[in-house]
Amino acid sequence: MHDYRAPPWLPGGHLQTIWPSLFARPRQADAPPYRRERWSTPDADFVDLDHLDAADPAAPRLVLFHGLESSSTSRYALAFALAARAAGWSFTVPHFRGCSGEPNLAPRAYHSGDFEEVGWILERLRTRERRPLLAAGVSLGGNALLRWAEEQGEAAAATACAVAAVSAPLDLAAAGRAIDRGFNRAVYARRFLQTMKPRALAKWQQHPGLFDRQRLLRATTLWAFDDVFTAPLHGFAGADDYWRRASAKPLLHTIRVPTLVFNARNDPFVPGDSLPGAAEVGAHVTLWQPAEGGHVGFPRGPFPGDVRPFADAVLGWLRHAG
Helix, strand or coil, X not given: CCCCCCCCCCCCHHXXXXXXXXXXXXXXXXXXXXXXXXXXXXXXXXXXXXXECXXXXXXXXXXXXXXXXXXXXXXXHHHHHHHHHHHCCEEEEECCCCCCCCCCCCCCCCCCCCHHHHHHHHHHHHHHCCCCEEEEEECHHHHHHHHHHHHHHXXXXXXXXXXXXXXXXXXXXXXXXXXXXXHHHHHHHHHHHHHHHHHHHHHHHHCCCCCCHHHHHHCCCHHXXXXXXXXXXXXXXXXXXXXXXXXXXXXXXXXXXXXXXXCCCCCCXXXXXXXXXXXXXXXXXXXXXXXXXXXXXXXXXXXXXXXXXHXXXXXXXXXXXX
16 A cells, blocks of 8 residues: 555545545445443543454454544444454454543543553553454554554563554644645534534533633634643643644654554645655654555545555554564
């Protein structure tokens, strides 16, 4: 997939982003039967995980960390689930807090640099199973997974055999500026805020006074939302501090576990000129940067397209790297 080309009937980064998320295969009817499990967290909250269990107890388990406002039922998650099942692997999608269909309890949510949560989940999975563990992250989940690998350094390989990040916003400031202007602001930022703001307001009802409710109601950009909600709830001074400290790009050279970083250069959310070059990453990091693909798009085949091939390609890379 490092040389991916979109089908002729789907030109441009916006179409390659929007169309696959709405219309490409796999569809909800193709969804495998997940087994849901709830874990209590150390801070008296919970996370929900959806599992597919392989018949072979020694088969690898792929753990997929989803993107912003996403879940185990997203089209790309279904593609990874089907790819894992075809490979005979177990598969798990941990839901970031508040994304499993039920509000979480604690006065926090989730964010792009949530490496402590990622690490807690991976370590708990590793310690309870005698099987290889591989991890992938998509968009926000990809950046958080990379931040975990960076923070862990040499220790990461004791938990996960290999990791992969797809369409991760490696430079959050560059991605934030891109999504908050022009067409992106009118379409993508607006769409995200339509679900993020109600969830934040529900959090305010749980914990009155947790943040400035009136500022949140006025927010029309991701920067404004992150500045009033995401940043202060998770220990950052503001949106700029959050975007700087949570970005994976500056520390990619510190990763010591086999890692795939897969980004299309025409991703509307992640500007191509913000992507790292080979000199900015270490020997453990492989860069796939095809000219096309959009944001978590990469459809193949005839109309209406299929996103399963990109999941298969990532799985194949993880298999050989791990």
